[in-house]
Amino acid sequence: MNHFFIIVQISKSVAETFRTLSILSPAILAIGLVLMLPDLKRIKRDKVYRTTIVYLAFSLCIDLMSRFMGYFQNNNQLLWLCLSLLEIIIFCYIFYTLRKKEKYHFEFIISLCAIVYIVYELFTINPIEVKTFQTYSKTISSFVIVLIAMRNIYHYVITEKEIISNQLWFRLNILIYFSMNVVLLLPINFLVNHESTSAFWIWFAYLFFTLIFYLGLIVLLWKNGKSQKQLLSGSQ
Amino acid sequence: MEEWQKPETIALWISIIALFLIILLSFIALLSRAMLKRTIAIKEAEVGYQKDLLKNTIATQEKERERIAADLHDSLIGKLTALNMQLQMSGQDLNLNFNATESLQNSIDLARRISHNLSPPLIEFSSLKELILQELTPWKLKAKVRLRYEIDELSTNFNPEFKIQVVRILQELITNAFKHGNSSEIEVYCKLFSGHVAVIFTDNGTGMNPDKKTKGLGITNVETRVSYLSGNYKIKSQLNQGTRFIFLLANPNLKP
Numbered sequence: 001m002n003h004f005f006i007i008v009q010i011s012k013s014v015a016e017t018f019r020t021l022s023i024l025s026p027a028i029l030a031i032g033l034v035l036m037l038p039d040l041k042r043i044k045r046d047k048v049y050r051t052t053i054v055y056l057a058f059s060l061c062i063d064l065m066s067r068f069m070g071y072f073q074n075n076n077q078l079l080w081l082c083l084s085l086l087e088i089i090i091f092c093y094i095f096y097t098l099r100k101k102e103k104y105h106f107e108f109i110i111s112l113c114a115i116v117y118i119v120y121e122l123f124t125i126n127p128i129e130v131k132t133f134q135t136y137s138k139t140i141s142s143f144v145i146v147l148i149a150m151r152n153i154y155h156y157v158i159t160e161k162e163i164i165s166n167q168l169w170f171r172l173n174i175l176i177y178f179s180m181n182v183v184l185l186l187p188i189n190f191l192v193n194h195e196s197t198s199a200f201w202i203w204f205a206y207l208f209f210t211l212i213f214y215l216g217l218i219v220l221l222w223k224n225g226k227s228q229k230q231l232l233s234g235s236q
Numbered sequence: 237m238e239e240w241q242k243p244e245t246i247a248l249w250i251s252i253i254a255l256f257l258i259i260l261l262s263f264i265a266l267l268s269r270a271m272l273k274r275t276i277a278i279k280e281a282e283v284g285y286q287k288d289l290l291k292n293t294i295a296t297q298e299k300e301r302e303r304i305a306a307d308l309h310d311s312l313i314g315k316l317t318a319l320n321m322q323l324q325m326s327g328q329d330l331n332l333n334f335n336a337t338e339s340l341q342n343s344i345d346l347a348r349r350i351s352h353n354l355s356p357p358l359i360e361f362s363s364l365k366e367l368i369l370q371e372l373t374p375w376k377l378k379a380k381v382r383l384r385y386e387i388d389e390l391s392t393n394f395n396p397e398f399k400i401q402v403v404r405i406l407q408e409l410i411t412n413a414f415k416h417g418n419s420s421e422i423e424v425y426c427k428l429f430s431g432h433v434a435v436i437f438t439d440n441g442t443g444m445n446p447d448k449k450t451k452g453l454g455i456t457n458v459e460t461r462v463s464y465l466s467g468n469y470k471i472k473s474q475l476n477q478g479t480r481f482i483f484l485l486a487n488p489n490l491k492p
Contacts, residue, residue, distance in 0.1 A: 134239040134245065143256065153267065154263075154267060157270045157271060157274060158274070163274075179256075179260055182256050186252055186253060187240055187249050189238060190240035193240065194240065
């Protein structure tokens with residue numbers, strides 16, 4: 001995503017290459033939205049489809065805003081926290097919609113805790129000070145999403161009579177992406193401050209997984225819509 | 237000093253990543269187990285369905301055989317017997333009558349044999365040994381036939397379903413031994429063997445290749461019935477040295 005825009009300052013050429021590659025992220029999001037938005041019937045009918053479109057649209061907005069803020073203010077780290085908050089709310093809701101009959105108390109409680117922590121960081125952390133910028137919001141939100149995804153996938157596998165690969169891969173896509181987030185984005189302070197090739201490769205890996213994640217979401221939802229099946233929702 | 241340069245921060249990051257990896261690996265193990273259980277359950281359901289299907293097919297086949305046997309016995313044999321009596325009482329040319337009644341009697345015997353073969357009479361009240369003997373006796377005129385029966389009839393009363401299936405298997409093997417194997421000697425050996433009923437059929441015919449991939453209708457039929465009885469079987473055979481079929485069938489009296 002966009003944070004790459006400011007954060008990576010390894011060398012000019014590497015940064016330039018990375019900046020060019022990072023354009024793929026808004027491009028994929030825009031193409032995905034263009035493909036998904038015309039299906040108004042499905043947007044009305046399908047909660048997961050609708051929520052995913054909202055997520056992709058917000059991600060695109062944050063991406064563009066971060067580029068804008070990076071260009072004019074030279075700092076877009078505040079958006080990092082906003083993205084964490086957005087992701088936890090949206091994916092908590094998506095898994096709530098995807099659940100069958102199992103209780104959702106555990107998921108609500110841990111999501112709420114994560115939201116409280118992110119809001120706390122939003123008010124306490126100083127995003128301008130790069131050297132001390134070490135937020136755990138992204139790690140915590142990703143970790144909570146991973147836990148919710150794990151429970152959902154496990155329930156899906158043991159209770160569903162017929163496993164539909166599209167539906168399973170939709171869940172696994174989320175699980176894999178946010179697992180990577182937990183590991184890759186934990187040392188955010190190192191990534192922001194250290195001008196080394198290792199930091200660059202971590203950012204590059206993050207960009208790669210993000211693009212795969214967006215593509216996965218778009219393709220899986222598009223394929224599911226094409227087959228005219230009841231979407232991924234469990235309790236509509 | 238930047239945050240990432242502090243040792244406590246690095247230690248915290250490493251601990252979090254290690255903990256997360258443990259959780260992730262545990263989940264993968266749990267999910268793999270759930271998937272495996274699921275696959276086994278699906279396979280078991282498929283096998284159960286196939287067994288039910290087989291059971292129904294065999295049950296329908298037996299019912300149909302019973303119906304044909306009853307029709308043959310009650311209608312055809314009855315009419316032939318009446319005709320035979322009419323012919324005997326008509327008092328016309330005695331020589332001609334004698335030939336006709338003899339032919340008719342042969343036809344009645346043949347029809348009765350077919351009827352009994354299709355559905356052995358009084359199967360509920362006959363022991364397995366009696367039923368096997370009924371099958372073997374007609375062949376005694378043609379070949380050397382032997383039955384070694386080492387099952388206590390008083391304490392082991394098999395259900396009709398089991399008895400009829402064993403008889404069907406033996407019918408198939410006997411026909412094969414004489415029709416295709418040119419045997420001059422057969423032996424049937426029955427024994428209770430560690431909760432199973434062991435049936436060994438031996439002939440001295442031309443033998444066969446037990447590893448042959450394509451199986452004939454007869455062997456397939458035997459296989460189906462053995463599977464229906466939750467049993468196993470083995471064929472030992474060499475060319476021109478006869479064949480031995482060893483069956484190990486689940487004892488129906490020990491079924492839960």
